Amino acid sequence: MTHTTSIQRAAAALACGLLLVCGSAACAAEDALDVKAAEAEKYLADTSFYERWSAAGAIDSPATASKVKNAAEKELERIGRAMKDVQQVCVRRFFVNKCEDDARRISFERQREIRRVIVAADEVIRADRVRRTEERRAKNAAQERAEPVRIAPKAVKTDRSDPVKLAPKRPGDSPLPQVMPPAKVLEPSAPAGIKPAEVKPAAAPDLIPGSKTGVSPDAGRSALEKANEDWYAQKQQDAARRAKAAEERAEKRRLDREAKQKNFEKSLEERSAAQQRYEERQQNRESGLAKYF
Structure with a gap:
């Protein structure tokens, strides 16, 4: 992979020298991307984290296991960022797919190694939790097997106490009758001011019902008769x-x-005719001639 990377860098440098129209700024940007990608590839190829914490006895306590888990999570994030940096450079190279496949394969290997470290740290934390649970259970069991508390029997008193002497209740003096003050006669209230009803003027007499000419009842007899007619x-x-x-x-x-009745009778006749045809076909099938057909 190192040989292929060097060839790709040489090709990028050659392309940068040929494309003079891009200017020194573009070439400098490409160089910066190459440097960043080289650092990302170097980080992806680094196995020091796994070698350090995968050794026997490296994770010796739950506190160390918690620290290692936090560090492993950060390592996974850095691997993701390094993979993105490499992909930015791979799209400018000739063998784009091969470049990305190689980087992806190495990143997967690093991720698997780091997850193994996380599993080992979880195992240490779980073992410590199980140990503390067993100790607590053993302590509780020892307390349950301890000597029971001795409870002294309740003392029963033999001497009876003297009964309470209750003095007889004496009737008290009858209370004096309550003197009620005489009822106070109130002065009659002033009559309410009631105003006489206002007399409305008499309404005009209604017209004769149905009359179109508007004949009043005060009209003449002939006009009233004509209106009634x-x-x-x-x-x-x-x-x-x-x-x-x-x-x-x-x-x-x-x-x-x-x-509706005609339609019903017609439908009834049609159903009756259909039923008759069906019965005739059934009779023909049941007859001896049916086996010849």
């Missing part, structure tokens, strides 16, 4: 119009019922 004629016309509309609705309902 007009009103009665109007009522008769309205009643005749309502009766005609009712007859039309009744006729429409009758026609609808007859149409």
Whole structure:
């Protein structure tokens, strides 16, 4: 991988020298990316963290295990950042896929090693937790097996105490009757000021119902009779119009019922004919001729 990286760096340098149009700033930026990628590759290839904490007895206490777990989490984050730095340079190289595959393979190896260290630290923490739990259980069991507390029996008194002497209750003096003060007669209240109802002026007489001419009841006899006749004629016309509309609705309902009845009878006949044809086919199948067909 080192040989391939050196070739790629040489190719990048050659391309930087040929592309003079980019200027010194662009070449400097590419050099900075190459340096950053080289540092990332160097970090990905470093196995010192795993070699230090994977040795037997390196994680000797729960406190050390907690510190190692925190450091391992930071190492995983640094591996992720280093992988991104390498990918930024790989996209500018000729063998892009090979560059990324090599970097990804190395990063996976480092991650597996660091996770092994995390598992070992968790095992130390778990073993210490189990040990403390067993010690607590043993202590509780020892306390339960200790000598029981001796409880002295309750002393029973033989001497009876003298009964309480209660003095007889003496009737007290009867209370004096309560003197009620005489009722105070209140002065009659002043009458409420009630105003007489206001007399409203008489309303104008209503017109005769149904009259279109607005004839007042105070009109002459002939005018009143004419208004009554007009009103009665109007009522008769309205009643005749309502009766005609009712007859039309009744006729429409009758026609609808007859149409529904005809449709029902037609459907019934069709179903009866279909049932008869079905029975005839069944009889033909059951006859002796059916085996010849």
